[in-house]
Amino acid sequence: MSILVVGSIALDSVETPFGKVENSPGGSALHFSAAASLFAPVNLVGVVGEDFNLSLIDFLKEREVDLSGLMIEKGETFRWGGRYHQNMIQRDTLYTYLNVFENFQPVIPDKFQKSKYIFLANIDPELQLQVLENIDSPVLTILDTMNFWISGKRTALEEVINRTDIIILNDDEIRELTSEYNIHIAAKKLLKEGPKVLIIKKGEHGAILVSENDYFATTAYPVDKVVDPTGAGDSFAGGFVGYLASCQKLSQKNYREAVVYGSVVASYNVEAFSFSRLKEIDRKKIDDRFSKFREMTNF
Amino acid sequence: MSILVVGSIALDSVETPFGKVENSPGGSALHFSAAASLFAPVNLVGVVGEDFNLSLIDFLKEREVDLSGLMIEKGETFRWGGRYHQNMIQRDTLYTYLNVFENFQPVIPDKFQKSKYIFLANIDPELQLQVLENIDSPVLTILDTMNFWISGKRTALEEVINRTDIIILNDDEIRELTSEYNIHIAAKKLLKEGPKVLIIKKGEHGAILVSENDYFATTAYPVDKVVDPTGAGDSFAGGFVGYLASCQKLSQKNYREAVVYGSVVASYNVEAFSFSRLKEIDRKKIDDRFSKFREMTNF
Numbered sequence: 001m002s003i004l005v006v007g008s009i010a011l012d013s014v015e016t017p018f019g020k021v022e023n024s025p026g027g028s029a030l031h032f033s034a035a036a037s038l039f040a041p042v043n044l045v046g047v048v049g050e051d052f053n054l055s056l057i058d059f060l061k062e063r064e065v066d067l068s069g070l071m072i073e074k075g076e077t078f079r080w081g082g083r084y085h086q087n088m089i090q091r092d093t094l095y096t097y098l099n100v101f102e103n104f105q106p107v108i109p110d111k112f113q114k115s116k117y118i119f120l121a122n123i124d125p126e127l128q129l130q131v132l133e134n135i136d137s138p139v140l141t142i143l144d145t146m147n148f149w150i151s152g153k154r155t156a157l158e159e160v161i162n163r164t165d166i167i168i169l170n171d172d173e174i175r176e177l178t179s180e181y182n183i184h185i186a187a188k189k190l191l192k193e194g195p196k197v198l199i200i201k202k203g204e205h206g207a208i209l210v211s212e213n214d215y216f217a218t219t220a221y222p223v224d225k226v227v228d229p230t231g232a233g234d235s236f237a238g239g240f241v242g243y244l245a246s247c248q249k250l251s252q253k254n255y256r257e258a259v260v261y262g263s264v265v266a267s268y269n270v271e272a273f274s275f276s277r278l279k280e281i282d283r284k285k286i287d288d289r290f291s292k293f294r295e296m297t298n299f
Numbered sequence: 300m301s302i303l304v305v306g307s308i309a310l311d312s313v314e315t316p317f318g319k320v321e322n323s324p325g326g327s328a329l330h331f332s333a334a335a336s337l338f339a340p341v342n343l344v345g346v347v348g349e350d351f352n353l354s355l356i357d358f359l360k361e362r363e364v365d366l367s368g369l370m371i372e373k374g375e376t377f378r379w380g381g382r383y384h385q386n387m388i389q390r391d392t393l394y395t396y397l398n399v400f401e402n403f404q405p406v407i408p409d410k411f412q413k414s415k416y417i418f419l420a421n422i423d424p425e426l427q428l429q430v431l432e433n434i435d436s437p438v439l440t441i442l443d444t445m446n447f448w449i450s451g452k453r454t455a456l457e458e459v460i461n462r463t464d465i466i467i468l469n470d471d472e473i474r475e476l477t478s479e480y481n482i483h484i485a486a487k488k489l490l491k492e493g494p495k496v497l498i499i500k501k502g503e504h505g506a507i508l509v510s511e512n513d514y515f516a517t518t519a520y521p522v523d524k525v526v527d528p529t530g531a532g533d534s535f536a537g538g539f540v541g542y543l544a545s546c547q548k549l550s551q552k553n554y555r556e557a558v559v560y561g562s563v564v565a566s567y568n569v570e571a572f573s574f575s576r577l578k579e580i581d582r583k584k585i586d587d588r589f590s591k592f593r594e595m596t597n598f
Contacts, residue, residue, distance in 0.1 A: 219504075
C-alpha cells in the first residue's frame with residue numbers, strides 16, 4: 001500500500017570528521033522517501049526553490065516515488081548547515097535558512113488523498129493537522145516530531161498526537177514531552193494520550209517499541225564507519241513505515257520486524273553523506289543485513 | 300566449577316534521587332559474589348577493617364561463598380561516598396578513603412589455588428598479576444578494570460590483558476584503552492592484544508560480546524525504577540561469569556546466554572541500594588526475567 005509523506009526538503013551542508021558536502025539534497029521528506037521506497041510506493045509532498053536540481057532525486061522516480069506533490073516555489077530551497085563533533089552525536093547548527101519552506105502550505109494532490117499510510121515528518125504540528133484533514137481514511141498515521149515543536153507548539157502537537165496511531169521519537173524527546181526521565185515510565189504515560197504504538201529511537205543504542213500489548217527492544221546495527229548521521233532518524237522511519245506498508249497485515253511480529261528494518265536502513269544511511277548510500281542499495285542488501293542482525297542478536 | 304574473585308570490599312555511602320544509605324556493604328568483590336553465587340560456588344579474596352560487621356554478608360555463606368580468603372586487618376574498611384545525578388549515570392565522588400585497602404596484598408588460600416574461573420575485579424593491575432601467579436591452571440581468566448588504571452598503570456595492565464581470556468569493560472574504557480572512538484573498531488584492536496572475548500558494557504543500553512568468531516549485541520533489561528546503580532557492572536560480571544561456571548561447556552550459545560544473564564542480574568542489582576535486592580532473589584527469579592528478556596528481544 002502506498003505511503004504519503006509530508007515533510008521538509010533541504011540543501012544541507014554538512015561537515016563531519018570524515019569529510020564534508022555542500023548543498024547536498026536532504027530534509028526529512030527526502031531521507032524518508034529514499035528509505036521507504038525500498039519497500040513500498042511513496043507519495044511525496046514538499047516544497048523546493050527554483051535552485052533545486054531535480055535531477056539529483058531522479059532515482060526516487062525509478063523507485064515508485066510519486067513527486068507530483070513536489071511544489072517548486074520562487075526563491076531558494078530550505079538550507080541547513082551543520083558540523084558534527086568527533087562523537088558523531090553532538091552537532092552544531094551553523095545556519096538555518098528556511099527560505100521557501102517558511103511559508104510551506106502542504107497541498108495534497110487528489111490522487112494522494114487515498115494514501116493508506118501517512119507519515120507526518122517533522123514539520124509544524126499545525127501543518128500536520130491540515131494534512132490529516134485532507135486524508136480520506138488512512139490505515140495508519142505515523143508522527144515524527146522534535147523538541148522545537150514540543151516546547152513551541154504544544155497545544156497543536158497534542159492534538160496531532162491524539163489523532164496519531166504511531167509516534168516515532170527519540171529518548172530526549174519523549175522525556176521532554178512527558179516530563180519523565182525514565183523512558184519506560186514516559187512511554188506508559190504517552191500511550192495514554194492516544195497513540196497505539198511508540199517507537200523510541202536511541203541512535204547508536206537501538207530502538208524500543210512500546211504498545212499496550214508489546215514491548216520490544218533492539219540494538220542498532222553496528223556500523224564500522226559512520227560518515228554522516230544526518231537523516232538517520234528519517235531513514236529509520238522510512239524503513240519502519242515502508243516495511244509495514246509492504247506487509248499483508250499489522251501483526252506484532254511485523255511491527256517488531258519493522259523496527260529492525262528501520263535500524264537496518266538507518267545503518268546504511270549513515271555510511272555516506274546525504275542519501276548516496278541509500279541510492280545504491282536495494283531490497284536484497286537490506287534483507288541480507290536484516291538476517292545478519294537477527295543472527296547477531298539471537299540467543 | 301568454582302570461581303575465585305579478588306577485589307575490593309567497601310562501606311559505601313550513596314545518595315540517589317530515590318534515597319540514601321550510609322556505610323552499606325559494597326565494593327567489587329561483594330557485588331560480584333552476591334551475583335555469581337546465584338549460579339556457582341565462589342571463593343572470595345579481599346580485605347576489610349575491624350569495623351566491618353560480618354553479619355551483613357552472612358547470606359553469602361548460605362550461597363556457597365567461601366569467605367576463608369577474607370582478611371580482617373587493623374584499621375577501617377575502604378570507604379566510598381558518592382552522589383548520583385538525576386540521570387543516574389553521572390555521579391560525584393564525595394570521598395574515597397582507601398584505609399586497609401591501601402596496602403591490600405591478596406593472599407590466595409591453598410584450597411583456592413585450584414579455582415577454575417578467575418575473576419580479577421577492578422584492583423591495581425600489579426596485584427592482578429600476583430593473583431595470576433598463584434593459580435594452578437584456570438579454565439578462564441576474566442578481567443575487569445577502569446580508567447584509573449588505564450592511565451595510571453598502563454604497562455602492568457597490558458601484561459594482565461595479555462594473560463586474560465575475557466575482558467569486561469565499558470564503552471568509555473575501551474575507547475581510552477585503544478584510543479579508538481568507534482567501539483567496533485576498538486574491539487578488533489583490543490582482541491589482538493591477547494584476550495579471546497570482550498564484553499563491552501553500555502549501562503542502560505545493554506552490552507556487546509565480541510570475539511574472533513562471534514559478535515552478539517543485546518539491550519539492557521528495562522528497569523522501571525533504578526534506585527542505585529552502584530555495583531551494576533560488578534553484578535553484571537557476576538551473572539556473566541557465574542552462568543559460564545555453571546555450564547558444562549563454553550559454547551557460543553552459552554557465552555551469549557551469559558551476557559543476558561549478566562544483564563538480568565544487573566537489572567535486579569540496581570532496583571535497591573547495596574545488594575539488598577540480590578540478597579532476596581533466587582535462581583528462579585533470574586530465570587523468569589531471562590525468559591522475559593528473550594521474549595522482548597525476539598523477532
